[in-house]
Amino acid sequence: MELILAIGMGVLTGSGVWLLLRPRTFQVIIGLSLIGYGVNLFIFSMGRLRVNTPPVLQSGAVVNPADYADPIPQALVLTAIVIGFATTALFLVVLLVSRGLTGSDHVDGREPN
Amino acid sequence: METANHLMMMPIVLPLATGAVLLLLDERRHVVKAVISIVTALALMVIAIALLHSVDNATASSATTDVYLLGNWPAPFGIVLVLDRLSALMLVLTSVLALASLAFSLARWHKAGPHFHTLFQLLLMGLNGAFLTGDLFNLFVFFEVLLAASYGLALHGSGPLRIKAGLHYIAVNLAASSLFLIGVSLIYGVTGTLNMADLAQRIPAVPAQDRMLLEAGAAVLAIAFLVKAGMWPLSFWLPAAYSAAAAPVAAIFVIMTKVGIYILLRLSLLLFGVDAGATAGFGDSWLLFGGMATIAFGAIGVVASQAVGRLAGFSILVSSGTLLAAIGMADARVTAGALFYMVSSTLTIGAFFLLIELVERVQDPAAHVLSVTMEAYGDDMEEQVPEQEEVGVAIPGTLAVLGICFAACGLLLAGLPPLSGFVGKFALLTAMVRPDPVAGGGVIAGSTWILVALLILSGLCALIAMMRAGIQIFWAPIEGTVPRVLLLEIAPVAFLLTLCLLMTVQGGQVMRYMEATAQSLHSPADYLRDVLSTQPIPGPNAPRDK
Numbered sequence: 001m002e003l004i005l006a007i008g009m010g011v012l013t014g015s016g017v018w019l020l021l022r023p024r025t026f027q028v029i030i031g032l033s034l035i036g037y038g039v040n041l042f043i044f045s046m047g048r049l050r051v052n053t054p055p056v057l058q059s060g061a062v063v064n065p066a067d068y069a070d071p072i073p074q075a076l077v078l079t080a081i082v083i084g085f086a087t088t089a090l091f092l093v094v095l096l097v098s099r100g101l102t103g104s105d106h107v108d109g110r111e112p113n
Numbered sequence: 114m115e116t117a118n119h120l121m122m123m124p125i126v127l128p129l130a131t132g133a134v135l136l137l138l139d140e141r142r143h144v145v146k147a148v149i150s151i152v153t154a155l156a157l158m159v160i161a162i163a164l165l166h167s168v169d170n171a172t173a174s175s176a177t178t179d180v181y182l183l184g185n186w187p188a189p190f191g192i193v194l195v196l197d198r199l200s201a202l203m204l205v206l207t208s209v210l211a212l213a214s215l216a217f218s219l220a221r222w223h224k225a226g227p228h229f230h231t232l233f234q235l236l237l238m239g240l241n242g243a244f245l246t247g248d249l250f251n252l253f254v255f256f257e258v259l260l261a262a263s264y265g266l267a268l269h270g271s272g273p274l275r276i277k278a279g280l281h282y283i284a285v286n287l288a289a290s291s292l293f294l295i296g297v298s299l300i301y302g303v304t305g306t307l308n309m310a311d312l313a314q315r316i317p318a319v320p321a322q323d324r325m326l327l328e329a330g331a332a333v334l335a336i337a338f339l340v341k342a343g344m345w346p347l348s349f350w351l352p353a354a355y356s357a358a359a360a361p362v363a364a365i366f367v368i369m370t371k372v373g374i375y376i377l378l379r380l381s382l383l384l385f386g387v388d389a390g391a392t393a394g395f396g397d398s399w400l401l402f403g404g405m406a407t408i409a410f411g412a413i414g415v416v417a418s419q420a421v422g423r424l425a426g427f428s429i430l431v432s433s434g435t436l437l438a439a440i441g442m443a444d445a446r447v448t449a450g451a452l453f454y455m456v457s458s459t460l461t462i463g464a465f466f467l468l469i470e471l472v473e474r475v476q477d478p479a480a481h482v483l484s485v486t487m488e489a490y491g492d493d494m495e496e497q498v499p500e501q502e503e504v505g506v507a508i509p510g511t512l513a514v515l516g517i518c519f520a521a522c523g524l525l526l527a528g529l530p531p532l533s534g535f536v537g538k539f540a541l542l543t544a545m546v547r548p549d550p551v552a553g554g555g556v557i558a559g560s561t562w563i564l565v566a567l568l569i570l571s572g573l574c575a576l577i578a579m580m581r582a583g584i585q586i587f588w589a590p591i592e593g594t595v596p597r598v599l600l601l602e603i604a605p606v607a608f609l610l611t612l613c614l615l616m617t618v619q620g621g622q623v624m625r626y627m628e629a630t631a632q633s634l635h636s637p638a639d640y641l642r643d644v645l646s647t648q649p650i651p652g653p654n655a656p657r658d659k
Contacts, residue, residue: 020284020288025280028284032284032287032288032291035288035291036291039291039294039295040294042294042295042298043294043298046298046299046301046302047302048302072301072307073298073301076250076297076298076301079250079253079254080253080294083254083257083290084290086261087257087260087261087264087283087287087290088287090261090264090265090283091283091284091287094264094268094276094279094280094283095280097268097271097276098276098277098280101273101276102273102276102277107280107281107284108277109273109276109277109280
């Protein structure tokens with residue numbers, strides 16, 4: 001499981017960084033999204049990978065904390081997803097405006113000669 | 114203490130509420146919006162000054178650090194707001210700069226696009242929250258709030274030049290936010306906490322095999338802040354984005370580089386200060402040498418820029434580099450000087466950005482085109498500001514007033530007497546070349562001499578660049594194009610420059626505060642005790658026998 005997750009994060013982040021360095025705005029935004037996914041998985045994995053451990057305690061019963069997953073990274077990742085979504089949407093708007101104003105989808109607003 | 118404690122939350126809640134209310138008002142009601150916005154900015158300044166007083170006057174008692182438990186959970190479990198001398202100082206600085214930029218924008222800029230006032234208030238909320246929070250992840254949230262608002266503001270006024278600079282600015286900051294998250298989660302994975310005080314307590318006990326991960330996390334986190342602060346080689350986006358932004362926006366953006374500086378100052382001393390065991394002093398030499406590289410890059414940029422806007426952008430880099438290098442020295446007296454320098458340079462560059470807009474009206478169009486082509490950047494997309502009718506009182510003797518303000522900015526940037534730029538630089542240099550006799554110092558490191566030389570040379574570069582710009586603008590022949598400058602536009606500039614003058618006159622007082630701030634930063638034990646020992650307020654039904 002660790003291996004799959006690690007490879008997944010690596011592939012997502014690696015592709016993201018490559019796309020981020022490309023000259024087209026659409027590639028940049030996809031790159032940023034992919035990096036966002038990689039980072040979100042990374043935050044999640046910082047709570048340690050374990051199966052069959054819910055993050056929420058059951059009320060009433062006496063509980064053994066070792067049977068439960070760390071809820072904090074899961075809460076953090078939710079926040080990060082929401083914020084990442086909002087900023088990506090905002091970036092998309094700027095990208096469209098740039099395309100409309102300059103007539104080019106190059107990140108510098110003009111085609112290289 | 115009770116009221117002071119609730120007052121502490123106001124710098125976050127007030128702009129949030131104002132921003133929300135302004136969103137509901139129709140765009141056409143400029144006057145109402147402007148009045149609400151400026152009243153809020155005034156109120157924020159009053160609150161910030163009150164908080165500064167309450168922190169400064171709490172002498173012998175335990176409360177040099179005020180702690181506000183959000184959600185009424187004790188410190189490591191709930192999120193806390195922490196107000197100490199440094200946060201209070203930053204709050205005051207933010208509110209002063211905000212008031213000046215907002216007043217300036219009322220002359221014409223606030224009508225140049227939708228939702229200017231809402232975005233501005235949300236930016237203030239993010240800034241104040243970042244200065245007050247005592248929790249790393251909460252810091253991320255406030256960071257995103259201020260960044261999201263700043264994206265909107267950077268594009269305020271539109272135009273191809275702004276869109277292009279804004280696109281780069283957003284992409285860089287989104288990438289930096291990813292690094293921020295990686296750093297925060299690595300630190301959480303190693304230590305199991307996000308509360309800054311709790312982190313400082315746990316870091317000395319981190320086992321040796323995890324230390325590398327912790328340091329990697331801290332380094333990744335620091336890179337996110339260094340992007341904001343503009344350390345070379347992470348700073349190429351900054352001059353373009355700042356010089357393209359509308360004048361009042363650029364002025365408030367000056368404080369945003371200082372957010373990065375503030376966090377680095379706080380975290381490096383809190384987490385990797387004297388008590389941090391094996392990781393003590395982590396990253397200090399990176400900050401020192403990175404800061405020196407930034408000063409050199411900024412100084413060269415200042416001399417090389419033809420457009421005054423870019424000159425101001427590179428001045429920010431010089432200021433950031435100086436502060437980073439000073440943080441890297443990790444010496445309480447250097448920190449005190451650096452704090453003074455930070456306040457002075459922030460006010461100066463803020464005033465300078467506002468002034469540039471006015472000064473550029475003096476240049477006749479031909480000279481302007483010339484300077485743009487000389488600039489080689491964006492020569493084919495010169496910005497076209499639509500001519501707008503301005504209402505208000507124009508000031509007499511425009512050129513004289515603008516010239517005096519410009520000269521004052523030059524003196525402040527170059528660090529020449531008699532203004533506060535000199536006092537700040539002098540305090541920094543004195544602390545550097547006279548090592549602390551108590552600590553048994555006596556030998557000054559070679560790197561310190563290089564830093565001293567760089568500081569003086571950067572002042573010289575600023576002087577040369579400002580003199581050249583001044584001659585081009587004011588002494589070049591102008592044929593009857595004395596611009597109309599409104600009282601409302603020159604007053605904020607004069608206000609900021611007067612504050613710099615006041616800082617010189619009251620230098621002893623201000624320096625005493627800065628020294629107390631630096632002392633408490635360099636001995637974080639009080640901070641830890643105050644944050645971690647604050648008890649929640651018992652509810653009405655809680656048992657009182659504790």
